[in-house]
Amino acid sequence: MDTVKISQAKSTLSRLVDAIEQGREREIVITRGGRPVAKLVPLGSGPVGKRVGVAKGTFEVPDSIDAHNEVIAKLFSAGSNT
Numbered sequence: 001m002d003t004v005k006i007s008q009a010k011s012t013l014s015r016l017v018d019a020i021e022q023g024r025e026r027e028i029v030i031t032r033g034g035r036p037v038a039k040l041v042p043l044g045s046g047p048v049g050k051r052v053g054v055a056k057g058t059f060e061v062p063d064s065i066d067a068h069n070e071v072i073a074k075l076f077s078a079g080s081n082t
Helices: 006-011 013-021 069-077
Strands: 002-005 028-032 035-040
Touching: 002 006, 006 013, 006 028, 013 028, 013 035
Parallel strands: 002 028
Antiparallel strands: 028 035
């Protein structure tokens, strides 16, 4: 991972994008005032494959799943002032 200041990123954006695109860098973190504020990564580096419904058919949810909702809600709110 490479880190660059935002002023450097402004003046060398084309080179930074080339480094990402050609695989010379996996990610480049852009900083402002010494703090990371953005990350430059390849477009295809997001989640891969289907995520929603991936466990469908793996287990059964019983009809009584909501039977104790009130009890559980009381347990979570026992110490709150709401």
